[in-house]
Amino acid sequence: MFTIAMKDLALRLKDRRSLVMMLLMPLVLTAILGSALGGNFGDDASMPATTVGVAYDTEDERTNQWVDGVLPSEDVTVVSFDNGGEVENAMNKGEVDVGVLLPNEWGEKLGTADVTVLTDPDKTLQASIIESMLTSYIDRVQAVTETTDRFATALAEAGDVEVAAAAGGFSTTAISIAEQDSIQLASGEKGEQTLNGMQYYAAAMGVMFLLFNATVGARSILQERHTQTLARLAMTPVRSYHIIGGKFLGTLSFTLVQFSLFLAATYFMFQVSWGENLWQVSFIVVAYAIAVSGLAMMLASLVKEEKTADSIGGIGVQILALLGGSMIPVAAFPGAIQSISNVIPNKWALDSFLEIMTGTAWGDLYMPAALLVLFGAACLGVGATRLQVR
Numbered sequence: 406m407f408t409i410a411m412k413d414l415a416l417r418l419k420d421r422r423s424l425v426m427m428l429l430m431p432l433v434l435t436a437i438l439g440s441a442l443g444g445n446f447g448d449d450a451s452m453p454a455t456t457v458g459v460a461y462d463t464e465d466e467r468t469n470q471w472v473d474g475v476l477p478s479e480d481v482t483v484v485s486f487d488n489g490g491e492v493e494n495a496m497n498k499g500e501v502d503v504g505v506l507l508p509n510e511w512g513e514k515l516g517t518a519d520v521t522v523l524t525d526p527d528k529t530l531q532a533s534i535i536e537s538m539l540t541s542y543i544d545r546v547q548a549v550t551e552t553t554d555r556f557a558t559a560l561a562e563a564g565d566v567e568v569a570a571a572a573g574g575f576s577t578t579a580i581s582i583a584e585q586d587s588i589q590l591a592s593g594e595k596g597e598q599t600l601n602g603m604q605y606y607a608a609a610m611g612v613m614f615l616l617f618n619a620t621v622g623a624r625s626i627l628q629e630r631h632t633q634t635l636a637r638l639a640m641t642p643v644r645s646y647h648i649i650g651g652k653f654l655g656t657l658s659f660t661l662v663q664f665s666l667f668l669a670a671t672y673f674m675f676q677v678s679w680g681e682n683l684w685q686v687s688f689i690v691v692a693y694a695i696a697v698s699g700l701a702m703m704l705a706s707l708v709k710e711e712k713t714a715d716s717i718g719g720i721g722v723q724i725l726a727l728l729g730g731s732m733i734p735v736a737a738f739p740g741a742i743q744s745i746s747n748v749i750p751n752k753w754a755l756d757s758f759l760e761i762m763t764g765t766a767w768g769d770l771y772m773p774a775a776l777l778v779l780f781g782a783a784c785l786g787v788g789a790t791r792l793q794v795r
Contacts (some may be wrong), residue, residue, distance in 0.1 A: 406645045406650040406651040406654065407651070407654065408421060408651070408671055409647070409648060409650075409651025409654075409655065410650075410651045410652075410653075410654035410657075410658055411655075411658075412651075412655070413425040413625060413651070413652065413655025413656070413658075413659070414658045414659050414662070416653055417621070417655075417659045418659075418662070420610075423528055423621065423644065426586035426617070427617065427618075427663050428663065428666055428667060428670070429619075430614065431610040431667060432610075432667070432671070432674070433608045433612070433668055434678075435603070435606050435607045435611075435671060435675065436674075436675065438602075438606040438609075438610070439485075439601075439602045439603035439604075439605070439606040439607065439675065440602075440603070441729035442476070443466055448681040453480070453530070453531055453700035454480055454482075454532040455480060455481050455482070455486060455502045455503060455528075455534075455535070456481075456482045456500065456501050456502050457476060457481055457482070457483050457484070457501065457502065457503045457504070457505060457535060458484050458485075458486055458488065458491075458495050458496065458500075458501075458503070458504045458505070458508065458523075459472050459476075459483055459484070459492075459504075459505045459506075460485070460486040460487065460489050460491065460492050460493040460504075460505070460506050460507070461506075461507035461508075461511060462503075462507075462508075462509045463510050463511070463512070463513075465510070465512035465513060466512060467511075467512035467513075467546060468511055468512040469506060469512075471539070471542050472485070472590075475538065475542050476535075476538065479658050481535075484500075484501060488522070488708050489506045489523075492504040492505075492523060493523060495588050496523055496525060497503040497707065499636065502525060502528050502531050502532075503522065503523065503524065503525070503528065503531050503535050504521075504522070504523030504524075504533045505520065505521070505522055505523070505539070506520065506522075506523070507520055508520065508521075512730065517642070520539060522535065522536055522539075526739065528736065529737060529739050529740075530736060530737045533736060539548055547665050547750075591692055599763070600759060600762055600763050603671075603675050603676075603677055604677055604678065604759075604762050605734075606680075607671045607675065607677045607679075608679075608758040608759055608762065609726075609730065609731040609732070609755055610731065611664060611667050611668070611671075611758070612693070612729065612731055612750065612751050612754050612755045613722065613726040613729075613731040614663075615660055615663065615664060615693065615694070615697055615717070615754075616669075616697060616722050616725060616726065616751055618656055618659060618660045618663070618697050618698070618701065618723055619656075619697050619698075619700040619701040619718060619722070620699075620701070620704070620714055620717075620718025620719065620722065621656070621659075621701070621702055621713060622652065622653075622655070622698060622701025622702070622704075622705070623658035623701045623702075623704035623705035623708070623714045623718065624654070624711050624714050624715065624718075625652065625656075626652055626701075626702075626792070627705060627708070627709070627710065627711045627712055629715055631711070635648065635755075645792075646789065649702065649788070649789045649792055652701075652702065653699070653701075653707075653785060654697040654698075654784065657694050657695065657697075657698040657700045657763040659693070660691065660693075660694040660697055660698065661694050664694070668686070677771040678762065678763045679758070679761065679762060680761035680763075680764065680765075681764065682761065685761045685765070685767065686758070686761055686769060688760060688770060688774060689754060689757045689761070689770060689773070689774060689777075690755075691751075692773075692774040692775075692777040692778050692781075693750070693751075693754040693777050695777065695778050695782070696750045696754075696777040696778070696780045696781035696784070697781070698781060698785070699780065699781030699782060699783070699784035699785035699788065700750075700780075700781070700784045701783060701788075702785050702788030702789060702792065703785070703788040703791075704717070704718065704788075704789045705788060705792065706787065706788040706789075706790075706792045708793070709755050715794070723750055724753065725749055728745060728746045728752070728753035729749045729751040730744065730747060730752055730755050730756075730757055731748065731751065731755065735752065750776070750777055750780050753773040753776055753777055754771065754773070754777065757770055757773045757774070
């Protein structure tokens with residue numbers, strides 16, 4: 406088994422075309438995408454210029470505060486309309502990017518009333534940001550209100566205190582604190598580091614090009630079947646599971662070598678930080694390599710021709726890479742596509758790498774790693790069963 410694996414690894418390392426595809430291409434794409442789109446990440450990131458159309462029936466303090474004080478900014482322009490129909494017409498004409506329809510007495514029913522957010526399919530990112538701003542405002546107001554109520558209750562139970570005056574002063578202080586934009590976490594176990602564009606696309610391209618190993622591994626088996634290498638192996642005392650296991654380990658070994666070289670190259674060439682804990686990176690890489698290698702075995706068992714494997718693998722990798730966030734961040738997709746991406750193994754790996762880069766705890770990595778290993782084991786089981794029969 407290990408002899409077959411080492412033989413496959415040696416052949417792939419001698420293949421210049423394979424090395425160019427698996428190492429040089431991801432580095433080139435990382436440099437291009439990281440440089441061109443780096444402004445969309447990190448401290449220099451900015452929201453796209455957005456025009457928000459808002460329609461509401463009842464004016465009150467909270468509604469006016471959100472529409473006139475919280476929502477407008479350098480990147481957000483607010484346009485008021487009389488009703489939802491006017492907002493929809495403005496969106497159809499391209500005058501408004503996102504529409505927000507506040508129900509009657511929204512300020513009084515804050516948090517319980519339904520808010521309708523009209524979204525342009527081409528501008529889902531802006532809509533998501535506006536929804537986040539709305540949710541943040543609601544949470545902030547509710548936190549101040551609930552805290553003030555509890556404070557007043559505690560004062561009333563204590564007695565001999567002017568509850569109304571004390572609660573009013575506390576509420577004013579709480580509101581001023583909640584409205585401070587400069588408040589940040591002082592410490593924490595995760596999320597302390599800022600992610601930049603070069604980091605994102607280094608992880609994204611690494612995940613995408615590791616996925617190509619599924620095609621390479623499948624192609625190796627199909628090629629040896631056509632050259633009768635597998636037939637000659639079958640005539641020896643070597644058992645079938647030794648052959649399949651060797652092929653699996655060969656793909657696994659090359660995947661680990663490829664990522665190790667890619668990680669070192671991105672670190673020294675682009676100063677990409679992969680996080681403070683390389684053991685976490687290694688943990689996810691091994692789990693993802695198992696998933697990719699298992700997928701290679703299943704692909705080899707489902708197709709008969711090398712050209713078919715190349716075609717399916719090429720198109721399949723591109724689709725999986727797109728849905729998994731390697732080309733465009735998943736947050737920019739509509740909700741339905743985001744739901745689909747949650748079941749794609751390369752997205753589990755990419756999200757894990759990004760969490761490691763920004764700082765995360767080991768406990769947050771166990772679930773995606775387990776899913777990747779289970780996916781690889783399931784694919785290996787299907788592939789081994791079919792390959793043994795064939």
